[in-house]
Each structure stands twice: as structure tokens, then as C-alpha cells.
Amino acid sequence: MSVVTPPSVLRDGAFVRLWTGATGSGLATWALPFILGLAVLHGDLDPVGLGVVLAARTVGFLAAVPVGGVLADRHSRRGVVLWSGLVAAVAMPVMVFGLGRSVALMAIAAAVAGAGQGACRPAFQALTAEIVDGDRRQQANAAMSLAVRVTTLVAPGLTTLLGAFVSVHALLFGVAVLWLTAAFVPPQGKARPVDDVPARAGFFTEFVEGVREARRHPWFVAGLVALTCVVATGYSATGVVLPMVSRDRYGTEVVLAAATTGYAVGALIGALLISRWRPAAQGWAAFASLACYGFAPLSLLLPVHPAMIVAAYVIAGLGIELFNVPWFTATQREVAPDKLARVSSLDFLLSYGLAPAGLALIAPAIQEFGATPVLAVCTVICFAVPAAACLVPSARGLTTKP
Template identity: 70%
Template sequence: MPIPSATSTAAQSPADKQRTILLDLAFLRLWTGATASGLATWALPFVLGLAVFDRTLAATDLGLLLAARTVGFLAAVPVAGVLADRYSRRGVVLWAGLAAGTSAPVIATGLDRSVLLMAAAAAVAGAGQGACRPAYQALTAEVVDEGRRQQANAAMTLAVRVTTLVGPSLAALLAVFLDTRALLIGIGLLWLAAAFVPGPGKRPPAAQDAPGASAGPARTSLLTEFAEGVREARRHPWFVAGLGALTAVIATGYSATGVALPLVSRDEYGTEVVLAGAMTAYTAGALGGALVIARWRPRSPGRAALAGLAAYGFAPLSLVFPVHPVVVMAAYAVAGVGIELFNVPWFTAAQREVAPDKLARVSSLDFLLSYGLAPVGLAVIAPAIDAFGATPVLAGCAIVCFAAPAAAALVPSTRTFSHRPTCDDTP
């Protein structure tokens, strides 16, 4: 059984439950650090893109740097999950932020000098980004009591969406006054804020005494401890089913957005307005979805979340037929709403159901499979479109997006994202 956080939900007054989570100083510090890390994560490829525009970086070199960052991210996620469960989640955030923060000025130093130096620094930056993800996820469970975690997770995802929405305009404005090197130094400062601003977590003491907990004088290998996290994940059928659906949707729907949408915008509509409008509509929809799910408590949260995940299928589906651009933008807005209707209950359920001493490892498995396999979809979809045409590939992506969550919903425990029976499950 998961161990409740130090502040019992039952002990909260109704006023405490309604009070906005951002008035909690401990969470506000955590939220600020996570926001800084999210902005820095988004900003790096954008600023490097500006360097290509300024001809201080070649397009092929940009691809190399982004690939190095992805490799660093994927390598760090499972290791960070183990370390965050073995030691301190706060400590992992600190060192990850410091690593990513120091890599930014190294990338700046390598501009026009050494692509290999920049690639090595980009890999370190990716490692810092990857290490932060499971640590922040587990740290949220330490800082926030169970009754307000859904609100907290919604606030976290709101921060991500806002930075995505306003970030391009802000970076473009700063680029008028600052060169690429100065912008990279600014990214390093954001990572330092992510490292130092969050306060210490409040891990439940009993988590360290739970059977199979990592704490203790005898240490096993990182691989063995990560395997313990995999076994913990397999103990929750709803998690395995949901992760499979999420991975399938991201590998197909996200790939359609990343590769097919620009092609369709150019070839079918003859303007980049459709691309920009669809991406803006997606972000705006995600903001709306996060605001809704911060307060909404559906009767069957797992089924509602999977329905939201399936809504991503409307994005590739809108590219199959010759429709008005407004229809494409509306489809992407629906996809944005749906993805947050899934994300927030998904994170909240993991924080509630997974053993506290294995939460970071299970979270790292989540990020490793769902987002780690996304580059595979991106690499495959363009050759598939060349070989079979855009229409059948996009139709296939849409079918997968609809079918994978529907298949996951057949697992009984996905109804509530919990292995514990509800009143409706008892005869």
C-alpha cells in the first residue's frame, strides 16, 4: 500500500482543500524551479535555431547537437530514477540543474570554434534535463499532500504550456538586443534557478523502511535497482496498460505533428499559417485542459483520462482530408485539451499508487518509454510517407491514437487508475 504523505488529507479543512496550491510556499518554490527548468529545456533548441539563422551554426551541426542532447536525456533518465530513490530527490534536482547550467556557457564557448565541444556539452545538458524529470515528479509527492496533488500537477503542466506559448515571442524579443552567446548564458542562469530555488522534500519516514526499499547500508547495482522499479510498475496493471497507450499515441500522433503537419501546411495549404495556428491552438487547448482538470474529479478518472488521450487522434485525422484550416486548428485544440485531461490524472495516480520509495524509478520508466521512443516515430514517419503516401500513414496514426487508449481501457483497473477496489466494484 502507498504510504500517505505527512499531512493527512483527512486532517485538512475544506478551506485548506480549496486554497490554491500556489499559496503553499514549499510547492511554490518547487513550481518555480520546475518552470525555470521547463523554460530552459524549451529554449535551448530554439536559441540554437537562431544560431543557424545567424549563420553561426550549420544546420547539420544543429542536428548533431540535438541528437547529442537526446542521447544524454535518455541515458540519464533511468539512472536519475534510481539515484532519486536511493538518495535525495532534492539532491538529484540540484546536481542535474548544476550540470545543465554549466553546460550552457560551454556550448556558447564552442560556437564557431568546436562542434565536438558543443556536442559534448549538449549531451550533458540533455542529461541534466532527463535527470530532473523523475526527480521533480517524485518531489511533488513529497511536498504536496495527497488531497491537493491533482491541483499541483495541473499547476506544473500549466507552467510548461505557458512557457511554450510565450517563450518564442520572448526569445525573439531578447534576440533583438542579445546575441546567441548571451542567450545561452541566460539558459544557464535558468538552470541555476532550477537547481537552487526548490526547497527540501518531506519524504515519508516509513518509505525508507518499506520492504524492498533502496535505503540501507547494502547497495545493489543501478541496473538491479532499476529492475525493482520495473517490477513495481508491473504490479499495477493500469499503469502498464496506460503506459502502452501513451507510448503508442506519442510515437504516432506526436510524429504526425512533428513531420506531417509542416509538410501538409506547405503542400496542401501553401502557407505556414496552418502550422503556426495548429501549434498555437494545441498549446491553448492544453492550457484549457489543465485548468479544467485542476478542479474536475470525474467518477471514473482513468477512463476519462484515456478518452482524453484518444482525442489526440483528431490531430492526424484532420490532416487526412482537405478541410478548412480552421478545422485543423480546432482538431489540434481538442488534442491539446485531451492530452492534459490524461497527463494530470496519470501523474497524480502514480504518486498515489506507486510505493513511495520506488516512485522516481517508475516515473523514469514512464518518461523513458513514452518520450524516449518518440524519436523512433519521428525517424520512421517521413520515409513511410515517401513510400506509402501521406494519407494512409496519417490515417494509420489516427487509428493507433484512437485504438491504443480504447484497448487500455479494457483493463479493469484503468477505470480508476488504481488496483484498489471501489464501492462500485463490490457486489
């Protein structure tokens, strides 16, 4: 392995603006479910309504991710970020109006906000490649990931704290301000040649071109399969089983809170570490790190001390970041620049999109077969699929170049 120390990307004003905008979108994304949870506690929304609104947001996100990918390759990435942020921001006052009046109106607003969130993700990913040079992209992606992890830790507590002093309506307007930050603060990327409108193919054709570009990189396909399997099984299984284990095996919610926090702390450490670590076989190291998520369902499978569960979640969080950052960096480096947003949209569509599907299927599977066999299968998948991905020839360095 080798360690390099490129100039800090945090001294680059353009990147700092991009990081600020991405952090704003991350805070807005993570804060909304907790704000709506406060609305349930205050009696402005019932639990069924909360489920409907959050489901609508997920649908909006999944529908918009491929659209955002095509638009970000077709037009200015900065423009897509701007309009995505504005769309999400405008949805918040509508949600405020519907709060306590109409769940249907809130669901529509949540779907629109989810669409803004989904459309901006591939655009931010491609905009990072435009603004940051190749030598510093891993550091930049680590800084982006760091913001996400800090947001994960801060957003729940900050939202709850603010909820003690201001109304849910005011908090929703605060989310709108965060989306406006995401819309207006990021800088313009490098100018790219744009084809004449009549010469452009249709949306579906352009999206298929992105799929073809992804297939040109076997390491990307293998990594996407591995990540999707880990998220759809390991992440979903632990999301369902961890609260049960915390309550039934240990008789306290502390294990749940400690393990969840441990995961975020592990990911935070991983983002800090990978900002400077450059393993020689980067792909193998990334897939081995991804496989570390298997320790999470394994710890729930065995009657271990609660500290072992927390440690397993710290390792899982550490591993997921040691995978994510090189994965994003390799995608930005290897994929054709004019197709980068579309390929990135495939990543978000499958890895994020199958998480709700996994959650929906895991609970019935546990009821039918029991938690032990389900956790065992998920553990095997989390360890085996990333290991199998390492067998792809281009996986070693996450590149098809000799």
C-alpha cells in the first residue's frame, strides 16, 4: 500500500461551495423524516399518514434519479442541481399547508421533494468530477462522505432539540432554506459541449446508453451487484432485527441506539481514513471492506455481549466508507464524462432503490422462517458476494485500463 498527501481540497473555494451545497441537501434529506416524526408526536399527523408521506418521498426519489442522470448529461450539471434544489424547496411550503389538513397534499409535496432529492444526486456526483482534478477526487469524495456521516449523527438530535423551541411548521421552512442553499451555493462546473436539441436521442435511448457505458466496465457491474446485495439483505435485515434483538435479548433500547451510533462513528472514521489511504489493490481492498458489513447480521445471529454488536456495527460503518469513496472516485475516473451522471444514477437507483424492497421482504421472511435462518443467509450473502466480485479481472484496481 502507499500513502500520498495531495494538496487539501478544502482550500479550493469552488469545492467548498460544492461541499456546502451537498451538505445542505444532505441535512434536508435526513431532517425531514425526523420533523415528520415530531408532527406525529404533536398530533398533526398520524402514523399511517407518516408512512404514506415517507413512501411518497421514496417513490419520487426513485422516479427522478434516472431522469436526473439523463438531464445532467444532457445539460449543465450545475443547472440540474439548481432546479432540483428549487423543486425540493418549493415543496416544503406546500407540505406546511397540508400539515394537519390533508395527508394527500403532504404526500404530493413529499413526492416532489423526493424528486428534487433524487435528481440532484447524480448531478452532484458528476459536478464533483468537473470541479475537482483527478488527483484530489478521492479526498473530495471522502469530504463529501464525511458530511453525510456528520449529518447522520447530527440531524436527529438537532431536529429534536430545535423541535423543543420552534414549531414543526418552522422546521419545514428550515428544510426549504437548506434546499435553497443546495440550489444556489454550488459553483458552475467546466463548460461541456452540448449537442443541438434536434440531434438528441429520446430519454429512454439516452438512459440505455448509460447502461451500455456501465456494462463496458466489468468492475462497476460487479461492484453494483455486490453493493446492492449487501444493502438489500444485510442492511435491511439488521434494520428489522436489531430493534428486536435490543428489546428481546438484552431488554433495553440502549443496544439499538449504541449500535446505530457506532455505525455512523465507524463510517466517520472510514471517511477520514480513506481521504489519505491509497491501497495498491484498491478494488480488492474496497470489496473486502464492503464484506465487513457481514459482521453486523453475524453479531445479531450469535448470543454475544452487547459490546460485540456495537463493535460489529462500527466495523460495518468503517467498511462501507472504505468501499464507497474509492467506488465513487473510480466511477468518476473511468466512466466517459458525458455519461457519468447516467451511470451514477444506476448506482443510486439500484443500491438505494432496493433498500425499501429489502425492508419490505425481510419482515415477512422472518415471520415465515424465523430470524436465525434469515440472518444466516444475509450474513453469507454479505461476505460471499463482495468476495465473488473480486474474481472479476478489472476489480483489482477498479479499472479496465492495463
